[in-house]
Amino acid sequence: MELFTDSSGSAFGGCASNAYYIKQKLYCGCNFSSTVGTVSSHVSRGSTRTRKGPTVFSTSDLKFESNKLLTASISPNTSDTYETAVRSFDQFRSSHGHAIVWPPSLNGICNFIAYLSVRGYAPSTVKSYIFGIAIKCKMLNITDNTQNFIIKKMLIGMERLDKRADSRLPITPQILDKLISLLPSVCLSQYETLLFSGLFSLAYFGFFRIGELVVNKSLAHYHTLSLDDFRFLENNVSINLKFSKTDQLGKGSLIIIPSINSHNLNTRLIVTLRLSGQQKSVWLVGSSIIKHAFVHARRSVDGVNLGLERIKTTIWWQGKSGMRICEIIPKVKHLLTFEEPPQVLVFHCGGNDIGQKVSCVLGHDILKVIDCLRVLLPQSKFV
Missing domain, CATH: 3.90.15 (Topoisomerase I; Chain A, domain 3)
Structure with missing residues (x-):
């Protein structure tokens, strides 16, 4: 077994170019040669179909696929729990004079359990931490001291000594x-x-x-x-x-x-x-802040609609660098030639007018824009 680490040596840290490397940086296999032998075209019983593509793969390709399969075998929430367990264990060993080596010593694991108990951790939390350590040992194909008789008895002792009552009541x-x-x-x-x-x-x-x-x-x-x-x-x-x-x-x-x-x-x-279920649209009109927000949204996980497709809502971004308050009405009129009026209009404008107009004049112009928008979009809400 081999373990990908970041520059600090953390087994779960660092970043890689592929999303599959984000959490568990482990892959199976050892003594890979530079290439692997020909894969039979008879890949399953009853199938004589020939697989398209190459039948010889490089070591890096197989490592990548192995890592992808391992990562997919663990849910993101479970992976986060394991990562927290290993990180907490390493922090404990660093602060209490234990060598940060794998496999961890039996004495180190015993002291870690005692440390969590003194700090008031719930038995269920301690069990999940120990299981996280066990998973890493299994991934590394090394001795797993968490299965030792003493460790199991310490965890049972924690459960027996835990007298706290669950204060949560069921919803009636x-x-x-x-x-x-x-x-x-x-x-x-x-x-x-x-x-x-x-x-x-x-x-x-x-x-x-x-x-x-x-x-x-x-x-x-x-x-x-x-x-x-x-x-x-x-x-x-x-x-x-x-x-x-x-x-x-x-x-x-x-x-x-x-x-x-x-x-x-x-x-x-x-x-x-x-x-x-009603299709809703939101227009975002304004200066460079709207423009830059659109660029950020486009790169985000939820996309330009900010994840609102699930409630049938779409967002139309209309940002222009340097937009002045006098450009809002012409812009909205132009947009109405392409789309039906939106349920919500969010406009962010006026910052570029500061210093160019007296405050009272700028305030009056903003009110005039709002009055015109009410005529153009009588059913829309303004933000």
């Missing part, structure tokens, strides 16, 4: 109703109120995890629920769950939630989804 129908009734007081709009109302109700009655309903990681919006995943029947709601913690391969499962008379789940979800 009464608490759910109270949460939903308070939403208008904290949400910024009726749409946001309905959105959270549907989200809370769906999570409660469907026993969904938060990661199955909302975007919480880069690229995670491909796994979350969308409008097409819902079917409303007379007596139930059926939901196509594309991905879950227990379905890491994304095979999908059908969740059916029956109607409950005392809680109008169907109505909440239907109203929310109908609102989200």
Whole structure:
């Protein structure tokens, strides 16, 4: 086994040109020759189809593929946990006089567990840290001292001595109703109120995890629920769950939630989804700040629409360096020759007029622009 490291020697640090190298920098195999023998065209039973492309591959190609397969075998959240475990273990060894070598000594692991216990870590957290160390040992194909009898007994002892009680209480129908009734007081709009109302109700009655309903990681919006995943029947709601913690391969499962008379789940979800199902457009018009924001958005994971496609919202960026306040109205009129009026117009302009006009005159010009926009876009909201 070999281990890619960054310049500091961290097994999980550094960066590489390919996304597969971001987390686990491990690859399988040893004693690779510069090339590998011919791969048979009969790759599976019953198949006589010849594979297109080369049949001889370089060592670097096979290392890359091995690394990709290893990386894909571990979910991003689990990978983050392992990385935190190894980093914490190395920090402990550095500050307490233990050599940072692999495999780690039995004494070092015992002291690490004792250190985490003294600092008040929960037994479940300590177990996950030790498992992270074990995974790295397995990846390196070295002795795994975390499986030692003493280590296992120390972890059992932590569980027996842990007297803390879980202070979290389950959500009851009464608490759910109270949460939903308070939403208008904290949400910024009726749409946001309905959105959270549907989200809370769906999570409660469907026993969904938060990661199955909302975007919480880069690229995670491909796994979350969308409008097409819902079917409303007379007596139930059926939901196509594309991905879950227990379905890491994304095979999908059908969740059916029956109607409950005392809680109008169907109505909440239907109203929310109908609102989200309407195609919405947002125009961003302004000076160089809008222009540079567009460049940044285009390079980001969520893209130019900032990930809002999931609620059927598109963004049209119209930034121009040096734009003055007098150019807003002509610009909007020009845009209206190509597109229907937007639901929301965000305009950022006037900074280039500062110093060129007296403040009171500039303020008057801004008000005139807003009045003209109200005539041009009577149904639009302005930001």
